[in-house]
Amino acid sequence: MELIIEQVSKRYSDKVWGLREFNLKLGPGVVGLLGPNGAGKSSLMRILATITQPTHGRVLWNGIDIANSPNALRPVLGYLPQDFGVYPHLTAEEFLRYMAGIKGLGGPAIRQRIDELLPLVNLNHARKRPLGGFSGGMKQRIGIAQALLNDPALLIVDEPTVGLDPEERVRFRNLLADLSGERIVILSTHIVSDVEATATEIALVNEGRLLVQTSPEALLASVDGKVWEWVIPSQDLTAAKQRWLISSTVRRQEGIRIRVVADAPPGPGATPATPALEDAYLHAIATDRAAGRTA
């Protein structure tokens, strides 16, 4: 099972590129696609989900170009878009049965599947309710359930935890980790903690390009010895933000405790801190932007 993205570019207009010469090779496991807003993550997701086609390059699913043969992938594809609607008059169960029908699935097996999925996304109590009355989080969960209907070998989830409360977010992360096994899961998000909890591999994306494809451990190692905690007076915060890359601030009685990502200690009293994935992510993006400015 292999997904290869080769030199993929997506151009929306003369000057607007969603992706530029993007390369990625994926095997079973959870890959976290991390990047700022507008980095090109959703463009890539839509190409991988066969919704849209690349302007240049190709995507190979087990050696088959999905632009030419999208139906080689679709039967084993589960996709949760970032933004989607539902049919308001259908109940949760009916919607899943409809989506199963659209995917070409039917019979007792799919009924059993729906019976398993609804409790899994914590919607068993609402299975007979029309979707028109669902909250945003409940709607998101029905989206997750439909993506899992066909036992997908490739599961693509685009910002899946948006709209979920903290408890549901944790539940979804665990579900994703449990389901990964012998399938490729692509988790696109800008929420680093989601990736931290589930991903076996990370792909950093910025301005339509792949910055790095690496393991979470390797990404963390890239900022080893570069993360510092330092308490500064409140009034110095603005100046500090301009000078250093700050990954978090916490207000304390004695001032503001900042977390700085820098090669050297930012000042006297700064103490080394254990790097977190968020530090590594911000460092990589900031380094790329700085390189872009110099170029």
Next chain:
Amino acid sequence: MGRQLLYILWGDFLERIRRPSFRITLAILLFGAFFLLPDPESGIATMRVGGHRGLYNSAWVGANVALWAAFFFSIGGFFLVRGSVERDESTGVGQILATTPMTRPAYTLGKWMSNSFFLTVMTLVVLLFATLLQLWRGEVREVELWPLISPFIVIAIPMITTVSSLAIFFDVVPWLRHTLGSVIYFFLWMMGVVGLTQGDSPGGFFSPSTDLLGVQAAQKSMLAALHATVPTAPSGWSMGGISRLDPGNVFTWPGFDWTAAEVASHLWWILIAVGIALCATLPFRRFDPTRERAWHRSTARPPVALPEPQPELPPPVRQLTPLQRAGSTWGGLSLFGVTLLAEVRMMQRGTPLWWYLAAGGCIAGSLGLPLTEARQFLLPLTWALLIFRLAETGSRAELYRTAELTFSAPYPIHRQLPATYVGSVILTMVLGTGFAIRFWFGSDWGSLLVGLVGALFVPALALALGVWTGGTRAFELVYLLLLYASLNSGPAGDFLGRLPDAAAAGAPTIYGLCTVALLIAAATGRHFRLKS
């Protein structure tokens, strides 16, 4: 409030003109405008006055464009501009607007102005194009501003503003917002606007003219000018069709000689339009979902979010039972059958009780009533009933924003699209069961064939228009016009099975070919959508 109106107007206008539908409509209008001034050498005319046509001067050009725009926008304009309130609702912009100091009258008036401005700009573009065409044709190379523009002000603008206000009214009344509203407007249009062309109440300073389409005024003025130069000319007047003239049958029409009372009687309609737009503030709920019933098609924001129940304990096992992929069937059903079943179930859901009752009534009536009466009255009603269930065919995924979910499922063209079509055909055939049985037992094979081809044609039309436009309005308009035309045409235009000799006149061949073309168009449209 003035500033608010201006911003609503401008924002809405920009949003509309940047859509592909604007360019397509404008292209159709310009293409149509080309036929307003046919080549003088061709001997044909689209407006005919007592067997003559007018010399291509500014007055003739202005009147042609104004009359044509008034007629076209009286029906097409409504379908073109409606939906702006629903768009604000589905995009969430309405929720933001509702939190601003904007008043309800400011909103409905702003939307009315936007609708009017949009249609006015389109008419002005057509007028400009027609003027250039006049210069190109070269019969009169002088452009006179008042004769050119006065029909536009006196005839086209009142019609545009009236239609625009009705569109707003239909938009804010929840039960008029969708297909039922389209059907009601169509009947209003047939009875009202078209009926007004027969009316001859000129109105005055204090009463509106019933000649909203301007037909009576144009007829009177043009015939008077013709008879002044050719007293023996007949009094016939027609517009719209293409007719051949005798060479040299050209007269000079100097234009409308408007009196102040005539102008006032037409401009009255602008005031009436303002009144309708202000009336629309009464049902307008300021995007408060709790004050509207679930008429909404849009599901972007649920009307009433149910309280989240207490979470259940996570299930002990998180592994799902693997699905068997072997073979092409599940439980004996083919993959296509499964998808078809899903589509049929989907069409069933959300169908109101009144529709089932009406459908049952039509089937029972078609079996029980004398066939001649049933054909005349019940058959058109049965076909009209279809519009409520078929309008979303082909555009459902776009309307409910499920396109990304369904188009990433297998075979969106080869399996999903045919399943949608076959589901619609089944529904159409079920509705026509009563008539089919009557035709069968009456050995009226011709009518049975016409009905069967019609049952293939109408879903194909719904599918193609839905796929290409991503909405329901194009089908609603085209289907209603087709029904109207079919009821008023000869046997060759009958796709309903209303006339016993329709099969002999070739109706099945005509509509059969149309069905094939529409299905190809639907598949092509879906293909482009997937490739985009």
